[in-house]
Amino acid sequence: MSTATHHLTEIRAGNLRYLALVLAAVGLFISGYLSYVEITDTSAICVESSTFNCDLVQSSIYSEIMGIKIAYLGVVTYLLLGVLLLVEDRIPLLHEYGPVLIFGITLFGFLYSVWLVYVQAFRLEAFCPWCLGQELAMTLLFIISSLRLRQALQSN
Secondary structure: OOHHHHHHHHHHHHHHHHHHHHHHHHHHHHHHHHHHHHHHOOOOOOOOOOOEOHHHHHHOHHHEEOOEEHHHHHHHHHHHHHHHHHHOOOOHHHHHHHHHHHHHHHHHHHHHHHHHHHHHHHHHOOEOHHHHHHHHHHHHHHHHHHHHHHHHHHHO
C-alpha cells in the first residue's frame, strides 16, 4: 500500500471513529434520559398519539431483562463503547483487537434493537420515539463498527 493510500485510510478510520464517538454520546444521552425518567418515576416527553405511547413502551414487560431496565443497560453499553473508542489508540491490546470487540458489542446491540423494534411494532403496537432514536444510534454504530472492522482487517 502506498504512503498516500495508507494516509487516506487512516483519515477515513479517524473519521469513522469520531462519528462512532458522536453516536455513542447520542445513545448515552438518550439512555441517560430514559434512565432519569425511570429513576424519578416521571413520564417521558413524548408525542402522544395512537402510534406513539412512551409510557406503554417504558412500562411494558419488555422494558427490562432479569429485573434490570433496558435504559440502564443502554447507559452501560454506550459508556463502554465510548471508553473503548477513546482509549483504543492508547492501549496496544485494544489497538489490535478494539475494532473486533466494538463490532461484537454493536452486533449484539443491533440485534437486540431489531428485537425491540419488532416488540414495539407487533406486540405492543406502540412506539417510543426515544427508544427508536436509541435503536437508530445503535444501528448506525453497528454499520460504522462493521466498516472499521473491515478497514482493520484489510490493513493487516
